[in-house]
Amino acid sequence: MESKNQPMLQAIDLSKRYEDGHLALDNLNLTVETGQVYAMLGGNGAGKTTAINLFLNFIEPTTGQAVVDGIVTHEEPLKAKERIAYVSENVMLYPNFTALQNVDFFVKLGGKTKYTKEDYRKVLLRVGLQEEAHDRRLKGFSKGMRQKCGIAIAILKDAKAILLDEPTSGLDPKAAFEFIHLLNTLREEGKAILMSTHDIFRAKEVADIVGIMNLGKLVMQRTKDELVGEDLEKLYVEFMAGYMDEVA
Ligand SMILES: Nc1ncnc2c1ncn2[C@@H]1O[C@H](COP(=O)(O)OP(=O)(O)OP(=O)(O)O)[C@@H](O)[C@H]1O
Ligand SMILES: [Mg+2]
CATH class of the missing domain: 3.40.50.300 (P-loop containing nucleotide triphosphate hydrolases)
Incomplete structure:
Protein backbone atom coordinates (compact mmCIF):
# COMPACT_ATOMS: atom_id res chain seq x y z
CA MET A 1 0.00 0.00 0.00
CA ILE A 84 16.83 1.29 -0.85
CA ALA A 85 20.31 2.29 -1.89
CA TYR A 86 23.01 1.75 0.71
CA VAL A 87 26.54 2.91 1.29
CA SER A 88 28.49 1.33 4.13
CA GLU A 89 31.47 2.81 5.88
CA ASN A 90 33.75 0.31 4.22
CA VAL A 91 32.50 0.05 0.69
CA MET A 92 33.07 -3.46 -0.66
CA LEU A 93 34.01 -3.34 -4.32
CA TYR A 94 36.30 -5.33 -6.59
CA PRO A 95 39.93 -4.22 -6.29
CA ASN A 96 40.86 -5.57 -9.72
CA PHE A 97 38.05 -3.74 -11.51
CA THR A 98 38.37 -0.09 -12.46
CA ALA A 99 36.00 2.48 -10.97
CA LEU A 100 33.90 2.39 -14.11
CA GLN A 101 33.82 -1.43 -14.22
CA ASN A 102 32.75 -1.57 -10.57
CA VAL A 103 29.97 0.94 -11.18
CA ASP A 104 28.84 -0.97 -14.28
CA PHE A 105 28.88 -4.32 -12.45
CA PHE A 106 27.01 -3.25 -9.32
CA VAL A 107 24.52 -1.01 -11.08
CA LYS A 108 23.58 -3.84 -13.44
CA LEU A 109 23.41 -6.23 -10.49
CA GLY A 110 20.91 -3.79 -8.98
CA GLY A 111 18.76 -4.24 -12.08
CA LYS A 112 19.55 -1.01 -13.94
CA THR A 113 20.72 -1.85 -17.44
CA LYS A 114 19.90 1.26 -19.43
CA TYR A 115 22.80 3.48 -18.41
CA THR A 116 25.64 4.37 -20.76
CA LYS A 117 29.30 4.79 -19.84
CA GLU A 118 28.76 8.54 -20.14
CA ASP A 119 26.02 8.34 -17.49
CA TYR A 120 28.47 6.56 -15.18
CA ARG A 121 31.17 9.15 -15.80
CA LYS A 122 28.75 12.00 -15.10
CA VAL A 123 27.73 10.54 -11.76
CA LEU A 124 31.33 9.74 -10.81
CA LEU A 125 32.19 13.38 -11.48
CA ARG A 126 29.12 14.46 -9.55
CA VAL A 127 30.34 12.63 -6.45
CA GLY A 128 33.77 14.17 -6.90
CA LEU A 129 35.83 11.34 -8.38
CA GLN A 130 38.24 12.99 -10.77
CA GLU A 131 38.18 11.88 -14.40
CA GLU A 132 41.67 10.37 -14.42
CA ALA A 133 40.58 7.88 -11.73
CA HIS A 134 37.59 6.50 -13.64
CA ASP A 135 39.65 3.95 -15.56
CA ARG A 136 42.02 3.08 -12.75
CA ARG A 137 41.77 -0.13 -10.73
CA LEU A 138 40.30 0.28 -7.29
CA LYS A 139 43.19 -1.38 -5.49
CA GLY A 140 45.15 1.86 -5.75
CA PHE A 141 42.29 3.96 -4.39
CA SER A 142 42.14 5.71 -1.03
CA LYS A 143 39.22 4.98 1.32
CA GLY A 144 37.52 8.21 0.30
CA MET A 145 37.84 7.41 -3.40
CA ARG A 146 36.28 3.98 -2.86
CA GLN A 147 33.51 5.63 -0.87
CA LYS A 148 32.79 7.98 -3.76
CA CYS A 149 32.37 4.94 -6.04
CA GLY A 150 29.92 3.47 -3.53
CA ILE A 151 27.96 6.71 -3.41
CA ALA A 152 27.87 6.83 -7.24
CA ILE A 153 26.47 3.28 -7.36
CA ALA A 154 23.86 4.24 -4.77
CA ILE A 155 22.77 7.28 -6.80
CA LEU A 156 22.55 5.23 -10.00
CA LYS A 157 20.31 2.69 -8.29
CA ASP A 158 17.80 5.56 -8.21
CA ALA A 159 16.07 4.25 -5.09
CA LYS A 160 13.56 6.24 -3.10
CA ALA A 161 15.48 5.81 0.14
CA PRO A 173 37.35 18.13 4.27
CA LYS A 174 36.75 19.30 0.70
CA ALA A 175 35.07 16.03 -0.25
CA ALA A 176 32.98 16.13 2.95
CA PHE A 177 31.91 19.67 2.11
CA GLU A 178 30.94 18.61 -1.42
CA PHE A 179 29.15 15.58 -0.03
CA ILE A 180 26.83 17.85 1.96
CA HIS A 181 25.99 19.70 -1.24
CA LEU A 182 25.30 16.34 -2.90
CA LEU A 183 22.93 15.35 -0.07
CA ASN A 184 21.08 18.62 -0.57
CA THR A 185 20.55 17.91 -4.26
CA LEU A 186 19.44 14.33 -3.52
CA ARG A 187 16.96 15.71 -1.02
N1 LIG B 1 26.75 -9.16 15.62
C1 LIG B 1 26.74 -8.68 16.85
N2 LIG B 1 26.65 -9.50 17.92
C2 LIG B 1 26.61 -9.02 19.18
N3 LIG B 1 26.66 -7.71 19.49
C3 LIG B 1 26.75 -6.85 18.48
C4 LIG B 1 26.80 -7.26 17.12
N4 LIG B 1 26.90 -6.17 16.33
C5 LIG B 1 26.90 -5.11 17.17
N5 LIG B 1 26.82 -5.52 18.45
C6 LIG B 1 26.77 -4.66 19.65
O1 LIG B 1 25.63 -3.84 19.54
C7 LIG B 1 25.91 -2.53 20.03
C8 LIG B 1 25.58 -1.52 18.95
O2 LIG B 1 26.51 -1.65 17.88
P1 LIG B 1 26.41 -0.79 16.56
O3 LIG B 1 27.41 -1.31 15.62
O4 LIG B 1 25.01 -0.74 16.12
O5 LIG B 1 26.85 0.66 17.10
P2 LIG B 1 27.15 2.01 16.32
O6 LIG B 1 26.29 3.06 16.93
O7 LIG B 1 27.06 1.80 14.86
O8 LIG B 1 28.67 2.32 16.73
P3 LIG B 1 29.89 3.00 15.90
O9 LIG B 1 29.69 4.48 16.07
O10 LIG B 1 31.10 2.52 16.62
O11 LIG B 1 29.81 2.53 14.49
C9 LIG B 1 27.36 -2.54 20.48
O12 LIG B 1 27.41 -2.74 21.85
C10 LIG B 1 27.94 -3.72 19.73
O13 LIG B 1 28.99 -4.30 20.47
MG1 LIG C 1 28.40 1.91 13.29
Whole structure:
Protein backbone atom coordinates (compact mmCIF):
# COMPACT_ATOMS: atom_id res chain seq x y z
CA MET A 1 0.00 0.00 0.00
CA GLU A 2 1.43 3.32 -1.01
CA SER A 3 0.02 6.61 0.06
CA LYS A 4 1.40 10.08 -0.19
CA ASN A 5 1.50 10.74 3.52
CA GLN A 6 3.23 7.54 4.41
CA PRO A 7 6.84 8.03 5.56
CA MET A 8 9.46 6.52 3.28
CA LEU A 9 11.40 5.07 6.21
CA GLN A 10 9.91 4.21 9.56
CA ALA A 11 11.15 2.37 12.61
CA ILE A 12 8.28 1.20 14.79
CA ASP A 13 9.14 0.00 18.30
CA LEU A 14 12.23 -1.50 16.70
CA SER A 15 14.51 -3.54 18.95
CA LYS A 16 17.45 -5.85 18.41
CA ARG A 17 18.91 -8.20 20.97
CA TYR A 18 21.90 -10.01 19.52
CA GLU A 19 22.41 -13.72 20.05
CA ASP A 20 24.77 -13.05 22.96
CA GLY A 21 21.94 -11.30 24.80
CA HIS A 22 23.13 -7.76 24.20
CA LEU A 23 20.26 -5.30 23.65
CA ALA A 24 21.79 -3.15 20.91
CA LEU A 25 18.63 -1.31 19.90
CA ASP A 26 15.90 -0.54 22.39
CA ASN A 27 12.48 0.41 21.05
CA LEU A 28 13.50 2.81 18.31
CA ASN A 29 10.81 4.97 16.75
CA LEU A 30 11.71 7.34 13.95
CA THR A 31 10.41 8.43 10.56
CA VAL A 32 12.07 9.88 7.49
CA GLU A 33 9.80 11.44 4.91
CA THR A 34 10.45 11.90 1.21
CA GLY A 35 12.77 14.87 0.76
CA GLN A 36 14.18 14.63 4.29
CA VAL A 37 17.63 13.95 5.66
CA TYR A 38 17.76 12.31 9.09
CA ALA A 39 21.14 12.24 10.85
CA MET A 40 21.75 9.77 13.67
CA LEU A 41 24.48 10.79 16.08
CA GLY A 42 25.76 8.76 19.01
CA GLY A 43 28.85 7.22 20.53
CA ASN A 44 30.51 4.00 19.46
CA GLY A 45 28.19 1.10 20.10
CA ALA A 46 25.08 3.30 20.39
CA GLY A 47 23.15 1.15 17.89
CA LYS A 48 23.30 3.26 14.72
CA THR A 49 24.67 0.56 12.43
CA THR A 50 22.28 -1.93 13.99
CA ALA A 51 19.35 0.33 13.09
CA ILE A 52 20.56 0.75 9.51
CA ASN A 53 21.18 -3.00 9.14
CA LEU A 54 17.62 -3.68 10.29
CA PHE A 55 16.26 -1.45 7.53
CA LEU A 56 18.33 -3.47 5.07
CA ASN A 57 17.23 -6.76 6.66
CA PHE A 58 20.87 -7.79 7.07
CA ILE A 59 19.66 -8.77 10.53
CA GLU A 60 16.20 -9.64 11.84
CA PRO A 61 14.51 -7.49 14.48
CA THR A 62 13.84 -9.05 17.88
CA THR A 63 10.65 -7.00 18.12
CA GLY A 64 9.08 -4.21 16.13
CA GLN A 65 9.36 -3.31 12.47
CA ALA A 66 11.55 -1.46 10.03
CA VAL A 67 9.29 -0.21 7.25
CA VAL A 68 10.39 1.03 3.83
CA ASP A 69 7.79 2.69 1.65
CA GLY A 70 5.08 0.78 3.49
CA ILE A 71 6.89 -2.55 3.24
CA VAL A 72 7.93 -4.35 6.43
CA THR A 73 11.51 -5.29 5.65
CA HIS A 74 11.64 -8.62 7.46
CA GLU A 75 8.38 -9.72 5.82
CA GLU A 76 9.24 -8.74 2.25
CA PRO A 77 13.01 -8.19 2.23
CA LEU A 78 13.53 -8.26 -1.54
CA LYS A 79 10.74 -5.82 -2.23
CA ALA A 80 12.05 -3.51 0.47
CA LYS A 81 15.65 -3.70 -0.79
CA GLU A 82 14.59 -2.62 -4.27
CA ARG A 83 13.61 0.70 -2.75
CA ILE A 84 16.83 1.29 -0.85
CA ALA A 85 20.31 2.29 -1.89
CA TYR A 86 23.01 1.75 0.71
CA VAL A 87 26.54 2.91 1.29
CA SER A 88 28.49 1.33 4.13
CA GLU A 89 31.47 2.81 5.88
CA ASN A 90 33.75 0.31 4.22
CA VAL A 91 32.50 0.05 0.69
CA MET A 92 33.07 -3.46 -0.66
CA LEU A 93 34.01 -3.34 -4.32
CA TYR A 94 36.30 -5.33 -6.59
CA PRO A 95 39.93 -4.22 -6.29
CA ASN A 96 40.86 -5.57 -9.72
CA PHE A 97 38.05 -3.74 -11.51
CA THR A 98 38.37 -0.09 -12.46
CA ALA A 99 36.00 2.48 -10.97
CA LEU A 100 33.90 2.39 -14.11
CA GLN A 101 33.82 -1.43 -14.22
CA ASN A 102 32.75 -1.57 -10.57
CA VAL A 103 29.97 0.94 -11.18
CA ASP A 104 28.84 -0.97 -14.28
CA PHE A 105 28.88 -4.32 -12.45
CA PHE A 106 27.01 -3.25 -9.32
CA VAL A 107 24.52 -1.01 -11.08
CA LYS A 108 23.58 -3.84 -13.44
CA LEU A 109 23.41 -6.23 -10.49
CA GLY A 110 20.91 -3.79 -8.98
CA GLY A 111 18.76 -4.24 -12.08
CA LYS A 112 19.55 -1.01 -13.94
CA THR A 113 20.72 -1.85 -17.44
CA LYS A 114 19.90 1.26 -19.43
CA TYR A 115 22.80 3.48 -18.41
CA THR A 116 25.64 4.37 -20.76
CA LYS A 117 29.30 4.79 -19.84
CA GLU A 118 28.76 8.54 -20.14
CA ASP A 119 26.02 8.34 -17.49
CA TYR A 120 28.47 6.56 -15.18
CA ARG A 121 31.17 9.15 -15.80
CA LYS A 122 28.75 12.00 -15.10
CA VAL A 123 27.73 10.54 -11.76
CA LEU A 124 31.33 9.74 -10.81
CA LEU A 125 32.19 13.38 -11.48
CA ARG A 126 29.12 14.46 -9.55
CA VAL A 127 30.34 12.63 -6.45
CA GLY A 128 33.77 14.17 -6.90
CA LEU A 129 35.83 11.34 -8.38
CA GLN A 130 38.24 12.99 -10.77
CA GLU A 131 38.18 11.88 -14.40
CA GLU A 132 41.67 10.37 -14.42
CA ALA A 133 40.58 7.88 -11.73
CA HIS A 134 37.59 6.50 -13.64
CA ASP A 135 39.65 3.95 -15.56
CA ARG A 136 42.02 3.08 -12.75
CA ARG A 137 41.77 -0.13 -10.73
CA LEU A 138 40.30 0.28 -7.29
CA LYS A 139 43.19 -1.38 -5.49
CA GLY A 140 45.15 1.86 -5.75
CA PHE A 141 42.29 3.96 -4.39
CA SER A 142 42.14 5.71 -1.03
CA LYS A 143 39.22 4.98 1.32
CA GLY A 144 37.52 8.21 0.30
CA MET A 145 37.84 7.41 -3.40
CA ARG A 146 36.28 3.98 -2.86
CA GLN A 147 33.51 5.63 -0.87
CA LYS A 148 32.79 7.98 -3.76
CA CYS A 149 32.37 4.94 -6.04
CA GLY A 150 29.92 3.47 -3.53
CA ILE A 151 27.96 6.71 -3.41
CA ALA A 152 27.87 6.83 -7.24
CA ILE A 153 26.47 3.28 -7.36
CA ALA A 154 23.86 4.24 -4.77
CA ILE A 155 22.77 7.28 -6.80
CA LEU A 156 22.55 5.23 -10.00
CA LYS A 157 20.31 2.69 -8.29
CA ASP A 158 17.80 5.56 -8.21
CA ALA A 159 16.07 4.25 -5.09
CA LYS A 160 13.56 6.24 -3.10
CA ALA A 161 15.48 5.81 0.14
CA ILE A 162 19.21 6.08 0.78
CA LEU A 163 20.91 4.65 3.88
CA LEU A 164 24.39 5.88 4.65
CA ASP A 165 26.53 4.48 7.47
CA GLU A 166 29.15 7.11 8.29
CA PRO A 167 29.40 8.38 4.73
CA THR A 168 31.88 11.15 5.47
CA SER A 169 34.27 9.09 7.59
CA GLY A 170 36.72 8.53 4.75
CA LEU A 171 36.34 11.85 3.04
CA ASP A 172 38.79 14.75 3.19
CA PRO A 173 37.35 18.13 4.27
CA LYS A 174 36.75 19.30 0.70
CA ALA A 175 35.07 16.03 -0.25
CA ALA A 176 32.98 16.13 2.95
CA PHE A 177 31.91 19.67 2.11
CA GLU A 178 30.94 18.61 -1.42
CA PHE A 179 29.15 15.58 -0.03
CA ILE A 180 26.83 17.85 1.96
CA HIS A 181 25.99 19.70 -1.24
CA LEU A 182 25.30 16.34 -2.90
CA LEU A 183 22.93 15.35 -0.07
CA ASN A 184 21.08 18.62 -0.57
CA THR A 185 20.55 17.91 -4.26
CA LEU A 186 19.44 14.33 -3.52
CA ARG A 187 16.96 15.71 -1.02
CA GLU A 188 15.65 18.09 -3.67
CA GLU A 189 15.21 15.11 -5.98
CA GLY A 190 12.88 13.67 -3.35
CA LYS A 191 15.02 11.01 -1.70
CA ALA A 192 14.56 10.04 1.92
CA ILE A 193 18.01 9.82 3.49
CA LEU A 194 18.92 8.17 6.79
CA MET A 195 22.56 8.50 7.78
CA SER A 196 24.73 7.78 10.77
CA THR A 197 27.59 10.13 11.46
CA HIS A 198 30.02 11.29 14.11
CA ASP A 199 30.25 14.68 12.45
CA ILE A 200 28.05 16.94 14.59
CA PHE A 201 28.87 20.02 12.53
CA ARG A 202 27.81 18.46 9.22
CA ALA A 203 24.76 16.83 10.84
CA LYS A 204 23.48 20.22 11.95
CA GLU A 205 24.25 21.72 8.56
CA VAL A 206 22.47 19.16 6.40
CA ALA A 207 19.88 17.31 8.45
CA ASP A 208 16.18 18.09 8.61
CA ILE A 209 16.05 15.97 11.76
CA VAL A 210 18.89 15.08 14.13
CA GLY A 211 18.62 12.15 16.52
CA ILE A 212 21.06 11.27 19.26
CA MET A 213 21.40 7.61 20.21
CA ASN A 214 22.91 6.26 23.39
CA LEU A 215 23.04 2.66 24.57
CA GLY A 216 20.49 1.58 21.97
CA LYS A 217 17.99 4.33 22.76
CA LEU A 218 17.05 7.46 20.87
CA VAL A 219 17.63 9.98 23.67
CA MET A 220 17.07 13.20 21.72
CA GLN A 221 15.42 14.20 18.47
CA ARG A 222 15.19 17.73 17.10
CA THR A 223 14.15 19.25 13.80
CA LYS A 224 16.31 21.75 11.96
CA ASP A 225 14.05 24.58 13.15
CA GLU A 226 14.32 23.44 16.74
CA LEU A 227 18.10 23.47 16.42
CA VAL A 228 18.36 27.06 15.19
CA GLY A 229 20.56 28.96 17.62
CA GLU A 230 21.34 25.77 19.57
CA ASP A 231 24.85 24.48 20.12
CA LEU A 232 24.38 20.87 18.98
CA GLU A 233 27.76 19.80 20.31
CA LYS A 234 26.81 21.07 23.78
CA LEU A 235 23.39 19.39 23.53
CA TYR A 236 25.08 16.16 22.49
CA VAL A 237 27.39 16.19 25.50
CA GLU A 238 24.53 17.10 27.84
CA PHE A 239 22.25 14.37 26.56
CA MET A 240 24.94 11.74 26.74
CA ALA A 241 25.87 12.84 30.26
CA GLY A 242 22.22 13.14 31.36
CA TYR A 243 21.43 9.72 30.12
CA MET A 244 24.45 8.20 31.79
CA ASP A 245 23.30 9.76 35.11
CA GLU A 246 19.87 8.21 34.65
CA VAL A 247 21.15 4.68 34.14
CA ALA A 248 23.86 4.94 36.80
N1 LIG B 1 26.75 -9.16 15.62
C1 LIG B 1 26.74 -8.68 16.85
N2 LIG B 1 26.65 -9.50 17.92
C2 LIG B 1 26.61 -9.02 19.18
N3 LIG B 1 26.66 -7.71 19.49
C3 LIG B 1 26.75 -6.85 18.48
C4 LIG B 1 26.80 -7.26 17.12
N4 LIG B 1 26.90 -6.17 16.33
C5 LIG B 1 26.90 -5.11 17.17
N5 LIG B 1 26.82 -5.52 18.45
C6 LIG B 1 26.77 -4.66 19.65
O1 LIG B 1 25.63 -3.84 19.54
C7 LIG B 1 25.91 -2.53 20.03
C8 LIG B 1 25.58 -1.52 18.95
O2 LIG B 1 26.51 -1.65 17.88
P1 LIG B 1 26.41 -0.79 16.56
O3 LIG B 1 27.41 -1.31 15.62
O4 LIG B 1 25.01 -0.74 16.12
O5 LIG B 1 26.85 0.66 17.10
P2 LIG B 1 27.15 2.01 16.32
O6 LIG B 1 26.29 3.06 16.93
O7 LIG B 1 27.06 1.80 14.86
O8 LIG B 1 28.67 2.32 16.73
P3 LIG B 1 29.89 3.00 15.90
O9 LIG B 1 29.69 4.48 16.07
O10 LIG B 1 31.10 2.52 16.62
O11 LIG B 1 29.81 2.53 14.49
C9 LIG B 1 27.36 -2.54 20.48
O12 LIG B 1 27.41 -2.74 21.85
C10 LIG B 1 27.94 -3.72 19.73
O13 LIG B 1 28.99 -4.30 20.47
MG1 LIG C 1 28.40 1.91 13.29
